[in-house]
Amino acid sequence: MTSRQYTTFEVANQLFGVDVAKVVEVLRFSEYTRVPLADKSVGGLINLRGQVMAAVDLGVRLGLEPRDMTKPSMNVIVNEEGEPISLLVDKIGDVVELQEDTFEPPPDTLAGPLRELIIGAFKLDSRLMLALDAKRAVHSASGAAKTAAR
């Protein structure tokens, strides 16, 4: 039985997880440089020990209002196709080890932005953990920017 490790975090009271292998680090950050004209899911740019990376507000990707970027936020830094990018989340959770057989594809009833962002769901003891498709979460942000411009 194969198992995988997931880093979990909460956005909009919903538990998400990304494959541990993709996560570079998790840290709280408070200084963001605004990027005018960027999609509103781009919270800003951060300087992580000399590396400049964009921070994507997952809340906005889920249809919420942008968070207040003047306050510290939790960053989950993931490596997406060689480029590090930060995901802004509400709260960081544990690293959990999950069995493949608890995995289920996204339920058919699930609609809206959330459906596009997840690979599927894992049934934990007390709640569901949605496996985030980090690539989509990052790149549909730029896609959304194009749509917005139209």
Add this chain to the structure above:
Amino acid sequence: MPFSQVNPYRVDGTADEHRETNVDELDDIVQEFLVESHENLDQLDRDLVALEQHPDSRELLSSIFRTIHTIKGTSGFLAFHRLETVTHAGESLLSRLRDGAQSMNVESANALLRMVDTVRGLLAQIEEQGVEGEMEIQSVIEQVTACIEDGSGKPKAAPAAAAPAPAAPADEAPAAESAAEVPEPVAEVHPEPEPEPEPEPEPAHEESAANAPVPAPRGGPPGPAGPEPGEEGSAPQRRSVAESSIRVDVDLLDALMRLVGELVLTRNQLVRGVSEMSDPALTRTTQRLNLITSELQESVMKTRMQPIDQIWSKLPRVVRDLSSQLGRQIKLAMEGKDTELDRSLLESVKDPLTHLVRNAVDHGIEPPDVRRAAGKNPEGTLTLRAYHEGGHVVVEVADDGAGIDPDRVASTALDRGVITRDQLARMETSDIFQLLFQPGFSTAKKVTNVSGRGVGMDVVKTNIEKIGGTVDVDSTLGRGTTWRLTIPLTLAIIQALTVECSTEQYAIPQIAVDELVFVDGSSDKNIEHVSGAPVYRLRGKLLPLVHLDETLGLPRGSNDKDVYIAVLQAEGRRFGLVVDRVLNTEEIVVKPLATLLKDIGVYQGSTILGDGKVALILDVQSLARRSLLAAQAVERSGLAVDSQQAQGRAGSGNRLLITGVGDRRVAVPLDMVTRLEEFSVDKIERVGSREVVQYRGRILPLVRLAHLLGAYPAEDGDSVPVVVYSERGRSVALAVEKIVDIVEDSVETHSDLDDSGLTGSAVIQQRVTEMLDVRQAILAADVNFFDAIDEYADNYGGGLEEMSAV
């Protein structure tokens, strides 16, 4: 010819003097050949050994064949005949093996390996003595040939094959014994010829030996002449080519560069922090770190630098071919061959430069009979010049040809509808020359197959701007044309102006910044609007404006009071960028933009400022396109023309720089001002009774207007404002006490009241202002100033009158 592979850089690991010697003694081409051959030979060893295990591998055989073929070809070309003969023999055997005429066996392998060793030995001799020397090659050729003759699938008796093999190396130089097959320790028996035949295994070989169960034959170390690193300083030994330079992956250099960039930033932050702590010991350490970091940065940057000669070296041929084709006589002069540029930039400069050179040959320099008729030397001179200036590399292509006629450019532009008559009326000569960079613009009377098809100058400009550079042209009718490319030293670190807008900081590449203007809210000079588009009256001309906050979709800040305008230049347009504040000029490390943000278009990158904050770098080209709207609004309204006419009525249109000298006001025509500088007082040195300053690597004579005009000088402050005038490479500095303003000259208020050193006086801004006799002032600083320039003109073009007849 595989002399240079494009990807890896060559890095010198040698102290300069070593390299110097090598360069002196060996032609560059031979040196390249040696380095490359050594690398190829190591590869060959590995391939041959691998081949013994996979005797049927076509791929390996082809690769080996190609390598030997390359060495053979090049050695033939360089007239190393012994080397050519040996490789030829090897090639014959290899081609049979490759074509399947015979298959690989132990004898063939031995013979080939021995051949490789012989080649190595010959190379070592070439490197050491510059010639092949008298090395014995016959036996190895025989051995190789023997394999060809009887190797037709029928294995020879082992003893028979082994017998000649050990015998041969004993009487022969490069220690080419096949250790695998030869049980006797013949390896140690080396009579005379080999320079240093110690079979010391080099680290590089261990890997190949480890890969192979059959130890590769080793003997003559690849580096000739004493390859031991721990050499006593007995004789002035030089390092071999293979040791003094190594090939390094570009990615590694890029990574190093990035790391150094980080180090620079960290250093900046540390220095800032420590300066507030006043701990002497820590301060010293920080200073040291500071120095080391700067040096490290410089060294790492150097690894990516290559002399511009790399691209220049191809141009003599281009010029020669073209000029004979076009019936021109041209002398090509090159100054500053050693000027170095980042390799990636060098690549981007190559095509534009070649284009400019072709253009100069075709359109710049006249045919000999035309030149003779004009009283010029029938042989034209094309000068390539490269030098450093203010953190940039300037590359000039100058010809002493016919020059560009601004009127013809203007009329062509009118015909093509590129500009309107109204626009033309407002243009200065330099603006007219800028039209040459418009797409599809060519003034060539006839289209030749060399140039004149209207593709070109715009491409040159686009390509140079893409790497953060600029292109200018300067031309005197009848005397010649100078094209000037200003290129950043490197792409990774640039000079930038930091500005603030809506509380965020942005960086603007300094090369695009022409000047900065402060719009004082309390004065009546303000930002105006023409058909809703913002403009600013800059010295009588309307400058289209772009508000940065508006462009970025930010809430509009101040109501255009107390703001700064950065006057920027890009895509042939000048426009003003309105920002809240101008902060600083600093060196920044350019970081790529996150993929996510590339589509926005207004940013060209990001950077980390000294305080650790991320700032976006603005893309000036893209902003320039946005300024188009404002510019067009100005056109439509025709107001620009009105203002010009109004100005024409009010004054002569000349602009004056008003300076303060003692309690007097002295005006200098702005045409005679090349630059305004401020020199700190302790920078002023003396040559005899004259004052001078060091300026851009030269000695700049300095004259104080207060002394010249007999004014009562005020006390020197910490620094002296200076008006610099330059012409044809000569400069003088006129020290004043204060820069007051720049105003429009108005003739009505002129009076001929004057005094020594003045040409008259005028009432400007309700005050009597003296008009400086600049020529006299310049002569006071440098008696030879104009002579030298005339001389220059004489040398390079003859008399002006004759020229204008052309």
